[in-house]
Amino acid sequence: MPAVSGGVGEDKIAPAEGDALLLVDMQKDFLPGGALAVAGGDEIIPVLNCYLARFTALGLPMIATRDWHPADHCSFTAQGGPWPVHCVAGSPGAGFAEGLRLPASARIVSKATGSGQEAYSGFPGPTSTVTCATRASSACSSAGWPPITACLYR
Numbered sequence: 313m314p315a316v317s318g319g320v321g322e323d324k325i326a327p328a329e330g331d332a333l334l335l336v337d338m339q340k341d342f343l344p345g346g347a348l349a350v351a352g353g354d355e356i357i358p359v360l361n362c363y364l365a366r367f368t369a370l371g372l373p374m375i376a377t378r379d380w381h382p383a384d385h386c387s388f389t390a391q392g393g394p395w396p397v398h399c400v401a402g403s404p405g406a407g408f409a410e411g412l413r414l415p416a417s418a419r420i421v422s423k424a425t426g427s428g429q430e431a432y433s434g435f436p437g438p439t440s441t442v443t444c445a446t447r448a449s450s451a452c453s454s455a456g457w458p459p460i461t462a463c464l465y466r
C-alpha cells in the first residue's frame with residue numbers, strides 16, 4: 313500500500329487484501345490540549361479518517377492501540393516515572409481523538425494497564441519490525457480476520 317505523502321487525496325489511499333491499518337495511541341491526552349500533547353498531532357486525523365473509510369469499505373482489519381493506565385501507573389511522576397498523569401483508564405483524556413471516525417469493527421488494544429507495567433508498543437516483546445508484524449497478525453487472527461502482510465504505522 314503506498315504511503316500518503318503531501319495532501320489528503322483519497323486517490324493516494326489504496327489498501328488491498330493483506331493490509332491492516334494500525335492506529336497508535338490517537339488519544340486526547342496525546343493531542344493539543346491534552347496532558348502529554350504532541351504539537352500538531354491532530355493534523356493527521358483527516359488523513360486517518362480517509363484510511364478508516366477505505367479500510368472499512370473493503371472490510372480490512374483495523375487496530376487502534378491506546379494507553380489505558382491505572383491512576384497510580386509507574387510512568388507517572390508521582391510514582392517516579394518520567395511522564396505527567398495521562399490516559400487514565402476511563403478518563404476523558406484516555407478517549408480517542410475528537411473527530412476520529414473509528415468504526416465499531418476496529419479492534420482496540422489497551423496497553424500498560426497494570427500499575428507496574430509500562431508498554432510503548434501495543435504488541436510488546438522483542439523489538440523488530442518482523443516480530444511486531446507477527447504479533448499484529450496474531451491480533452488480527454484472534455479477531456477472526458485473515459492474515460495480514462503489512463501494517464501502516466503512525
Ligand SMILES: [Zn+2]
Binds near residue numbers: 381424
Ligand atoms: Zn502512557
